[in-house]
Amino acid sequence: MSSIPSNLPLRNDLIGEEPYGAPQLDVPVCLNVNENPYAPDQAVCEAIAKRVLDIAPTLNRYPDREHIELRQAFSDYLERESGVRLDVDELWGANGSNEIMLQLFQAFGGPGRVALGADPTYSMYPEYARDTFTGWQLAHRNADFTLNVDALIEQIKAVKPSMVLLTSPNNPTGTPLPMADIERVLAVCESAEVTGAAEGVHPVVVIDEAYVEFRNPGTPSAVTLIKDHPNLAVSRTMSKAFAFAGARVGYLAASKGIIDCVRIVRMPYHLSAVTQAAALAAFEHTDEQLSRVEHLRQTREATAAWLKTQTYQGKPLAVAQSESNFLLFGGSFDKREAIFDELLKRGVLIRVVGPDGWLRVCMGTDEEMERFRTALTEVLRIVEAE
Template identity: 45%
Template sequence: MSTWPQWLPLREELAPMSAYGAPQVEADASLNTNENPFSPSPELVKAIAARVTEIGSRLNRYPDREATELRTSLANYINSQSATSIDISNVWAANGSNEIIQSIFLAFGRKSALGFTPSYSMHPLIAKVTATPWIDGTRRKDFTLDCDAAASQIESLRPTLTFITTPNNPTGSALLISEIEMLARSTQLVGGLLVIDEAYAEFSSEKSAITLIEKFPNVVVIRTMSKAFAFAGARVGYLVAHPSVIDAMRLVRLPYHLSALTQVAASAALEFSDELLATVQGLIAAREDLASELSALGLEVIPSCSNFLLFSGFKRASADVWKDLLDKGVLIRDVGLEGYLRVTIGNGAENKKFLMAIKEVLNK
């Protein structure tokens, strides 16, 4: 039953909704939001501080609304990682990837959007907020995506926007570039965009969908600096796409939407990309070790190409297991899939504490 006051003219479709957000509670090991557990190095912190000091006297002026320096740095980073030749005209930056997602819906969500759940829960949520009809596509029972079936759904439903997340959240599975190309062709045939959310791309060995944009201008790739770059607090997301898509972003952006402080901090972080990406390899190794440890406990672990693991095999309700872990100081994520929980890969101490806690909980 709605608790909104009668005098408040809230849109009817929003009334039954709840605000998005993972639980923010105190825990010894917070492994629920897929953050990178490693803080920026002292050298990077100094570089950010120097850049902020440099622009401090100019904060009475609005920031560069085109974020020229940042977008140029992002283009250079992408080219170094994917052997592409994109430039600033292919890149858009915003306050986190969620703002990018919202802008895509605002610009293109005139008919319907299709996504294959379970996947990133913000896609259907932002669709509803922007009044875009959302269609839940299907996955296999093991949560992997049957691309032939997905292509058939695209061809029959003819959505304006088709969302796929690779590596997928909350499962961690990744698509082959050949599978993404098949979906790009299917969306192109129905006059739609294929939106690929690559928030966890740096943790996967699969080829990025960015490499398809030249051949398929309807391919739109969303990225973030929150995960691999350990920059969640700065809130920087970006889009890589055909220049026409970038032009459309300008139509729906808020004026001066990316602060001068954010722009210079992110530009400084990109100068340390080699250092930051070195931690990714360590997290991948820790992910595989943790998966082996959980499997040895008799749990079923979904193969992951990301910085988290989805696992099941409990003898009790997953919500009870989650609560028992929290009581032991370990916060992981109940993603709403009955029988499954998700744990972020933390630092060595956090992973050890999680393993000790899950062993105790399983033996309860």
Template identity: 50%
Template sequence: MTGSSLRELLRDDLRDQTAYGAPQLDVPVALNTNESSYPVPAAVVETIARRVGAVASSLNRYPDREFTELRTALAAYLTRTTGTALVADQLWAGNGSNEVLSHLVQAFGGQGRTALGFTPSYSMHPIIARSVGTTWVDGLRGAPSGVFDLDLDRAVEQARETDPHLVFLCSPNNPTGTSLSLDVVEAVYDAAPRAVVVVDEAYTEFARPGTPSATTLLDGRERLVVTRTMSKAFAFAGVRLGYLAAAAELTELLRLVRLPYHLSSVTQAVALAALEHADEMLAMVEAIKTERDRLVAGVTDLGLTPVPSDANFVLVGGFADAHTTWQALLEQGVLVRDVGIAHHLRITAGTPAETEAVLAALATLDRSHRQER
């Protein structure tokens, strides 16, 4: 008598799901995962080595469970860059922003609870929500200003109808690159009175001038959360350090679901080293924004249709079949992202040489790759 298969033993709600993943291929031009193409500066590497060296002899002991020094440094960074006065008790961090998002879902989602997001958006939001049994509701985008924008009235209507326990907003949005006005955040917050409203600002350092952070709305809104990451603007994808800002009462509740000592001594040391050099790290952001804008101009010249972007990537439309074009570019050594939106591919902004390479590859494609208008 044989036992059940492992898939039969899996939770019912996970059996038809697929795992998150993006191709990790060895290609000359990798522009598919929104990593920084710029290496960590030498001065930062030296500080990392110094800080890691300082904790190395004590690795036989658990790390600071409260990561107090790191929370203080993150609060100082946000206070300086957003103009919002924050203190350490309002900050929380994890191994990448995905872990921070997971803590939020574990604390405020779960069986019998509902999360609302507005599609297309970051694909990990529904995966993380469903991982603990939260019912996911795909809200709809679309506004007079653009098909990928989020209309205030439409968002409010969906929030009231769903009455969720969690709402996920993304600004700048991934994969479209579009930012939200703070009016939308405020309106959705008011329309969902029992929801923790999460504004995912993973790409906010790349936003064009005049794009405000939702951290400016935190005062007086105990259910509002703003998540960030060091993977993008800080060129730290390999470190895995994400964080959030919220009311101190909310961050205190996250201690109920975090694993013990979840941030290693080494992770804390490396993140502190980067924050010591925040200005130097963020100087790379300006270079990437320049390449993003070059990419927008270049694909427009080729007759394609870029979505206005406040991120370190551009969603480009105008392809007859996105996956066919994705494969054709890969055959030229250029890896971009097929995000599942018809006629569109997402392209990370990289170095000047990478911008030239992807534009050259696109220029070689024949008319069969173009969407009929």
């Protein structure tokens, strides 16, 4: 229930709304918000502390609002991680990829504009749309959660969106997005019309790669397409694989034209000097920050295999294909809230999200995953018996 007094002039379209967010509960095993469960190494912590100490005497001055040094670090990292060198003016940072997405909606959405996604998808997208008075439409994915490219293309032609938003890997399902699918969508959008825009204006395709470092080795990133597609924007974050969720650093890779559009709507000095210093220190220790990614991939594959051996009401659990650090599982849970509650009683917090009948668990430490398996085995037996 909302605690907002009825005599406050809250926007009419926000009346009855609740703040977004997964439950924040103090439990032994938190597997609900897709964090990297491994803390930064001591060397990384010391590097962050030194960087912050170095800039502390300058905190009476505003930071570099263009964060040039950090944008150069993004460029260096992407060359290493994805094999593509982007210019500084093709990169942009913000307070997590959430702010990147909001800035994209502010720049390309608004009254009379429509953004198009493919459900199931990240549940914040419609909130960005709401907050920027942008219409929100969906094309439905295939039953296995892969992108139905033909259906999406039909929606692009019918809706004439200003933005098409796709996640790779998808959240909440973890489903990979093949490069061939992205290129088909890009090709259509390079000539598609945009409702409420002048002739010759075409949609921006936004690929949300928040979890892309967890993809299978050898899989290319959408950033490799940017030089050939000026209507492509790729959003990334340091929160997940980089073990930097608390620092709030996201970034955007796109053509200079798209970056300049985002710069128009950004708040002045939106990235603090402390945030920039911490991120630069983390990039100095990229190997350490990413050192657990391969182990988390192995944990994902082992957990998926184990889940498929479990049954509910006489049927093996379904597990969605995932190249992320989480798994969507179940498929036939008619009491998923009860399963969630019973796991929580045992100190294990996962997520009720996605289509009915499914639950999502992110990968934790080996000890946390052992507790999850033990608890789930017990809980499924109890809930089935009720």
